[in-house]
Amino acid sequence: MKSLPGKSVYNGHLPLGCTMCAKGAKMVLFVSGICDAKCFYCPLSEQKKMNDVMFADEMPLANMKDAIFEAKMIQATGTGITGGDPLKFYERTAEYIKILKEEFGDSHHIHLYTISGSKEAIETVAKAGLDEIRFHPPEEIWRVMDRSIFKDRIKWSRDMGMSVGIEVPSLPGRIEDTRALIDFSRKMDLDFINLNELEFSETNYENLLGKNYKIKNDVESGAKDSQKLAIDMVKENPDFTVHYCSASFKDGVQLKNRLKRRAKNVAKPYDIVTKDGTIIRGIIQGGPVEEMAEALLNIGIPKNEMQINKIKRRVEIAPWIVDDLKGKLDYEIYQIEEYPTWDAIEIERVKI
Incomplete structure (x- = not known):
């Protein structure tokens, strides 16, 4: 088990997208807040949640010229595409991928988070240049992934030559569900599974409290026992890439490094x-x-x-x-x- 700052840990090989994020070198491109899923833990702000808006890091976008400006300001070596669900608007997302690749070259690494994906959508973003896809299956199907559409989505993504992984929150009390998801990931020979610390936000705290989750202390936003479950999963899987990303790593390392990169150009x-x-x-x-x-x-x-x-x-x-x-x-x-x-x-x- 390898350690990162903020009590983040992993086995195997850290995904390339995560390696760049840790350096603050990935721009976050938020393509839309619209999503068909109703995840109870969704942390999106009121400004973004279920609104068809675009952001590059903290910057609201009028067009992709603004996104390119932001990428240059942080000297980005890659982009993480998120939402909402970027594949709900896969043609728009594919166009953005093409623009970024044309501007920064094929070495500009692009990964994307999604909870959906038709064969057409996956093939379209892959042909546009997407390097890595991270599926976010709903928590209610973690034990039955073998009988889900995600098997096909993974195959379609593999056939298009992309790196494929799963990324979900570490939900306290859901040990067996999480184990089942990791076992599925191993059987499908995925490149990684990322377990993010469950965080309280202004928009999800009532849902989390309603499920008896508790905030772990007065100074951190993470949910109590989310970290313990994730670290236990990393320990249980020494021969498979399981990566736990803590809230403090996101704020204290990823964000800080991105700020430093931007400050060089802003100051x-x-x-x-x-x-x-x-x-x-x-x-x-x-x-x-x-x-x-x-x-x-x-x-x-x-x-x-x-x-x-x-x-x-x-x-x-x-x-x-x-x-x-x-x-x-x-x-x-x-x-x-x-x-x-x-x-x-x-x-x-x-x-x-």
């Missing part, structure tokens, strides 16, 4: 990038942006140490000079820390 020369990939900068606000910029120039702040942000109606400056501005301007002065993402969520603000 201005006068910004400070932290070890967590966040950005520290000074800001001036409370007046017309051109007027504030002129005031800064008048007190000797070099033009190359400031930038007007018209969207947020502020002037951004080097954080190490904000203390020197106290008492020299009739505007509000702050030092802030924010994410380097498209939405630039602010983490902390200190008034000077």
Whole structure:
């Protein structure tokens, strides 16, 4: 059994898609929130759930040009396509795969999560260039996978030359069901099975509580005993690739590494990038942006140490000079820390 940060563990060979995710090198392309399944544990936000919207990481998309921009911003070596169910709109999804392959080349690794898949849909996305497909069978059929349509879906995917795996949440109390799913995966000679830590979200917590699941502590979103079950499954299968991915690995490793990659391209020369990939900068606000910029120039702040942000109606400056501005301007002065993402969520603000 091999260990990863955040108590994630695996046997065998970590899927290539997961290896890239761990480095923060995979863009997440959310093609639609529409899905025919009604998984009780679905964590999607109200903004995405059952809405036909598109995102690349945190960025809402108007078109694939925006997705390409985001991929370049994080220096992506691959893309993970998710939803909703991407294969519900397989022609649209195939078009996106083609665009990404044309832009970044065949080495740009693309994997996709789905709960469905007709033969036509699977062949269409495979011909477009999909490298890896991850099936998400409904939890109520885990013990009867031998008699399910997923046997055919796996065969169709194999015939098209794709890497094939299964990815599901680790559901506390469902030991025998999970064992049956792993046994099926082994018999079908799948490349891997991923067990994700079950997480509480704003949209699924009532369903999880209704099934007597409990959150494991006050600081983590994972469900109690989800991790234990998954790690036990990894231990039981030393000769087959079972990968447990924890919530803390997703947040503390995957996300942090992606933020660092994006920060390199987002940060201005006068910004400070932290070890967590966040950005520290000074800001001036409370007046017309051109007027504030002129005031800064008048007190000797070099033009190359400031930038007007018209969207947020502020002037951004080097954080190490904000203390020197106290008492020299009739505007509000702050030092802030924010994410380097498209939405630039602010983490902390200190008034000077």
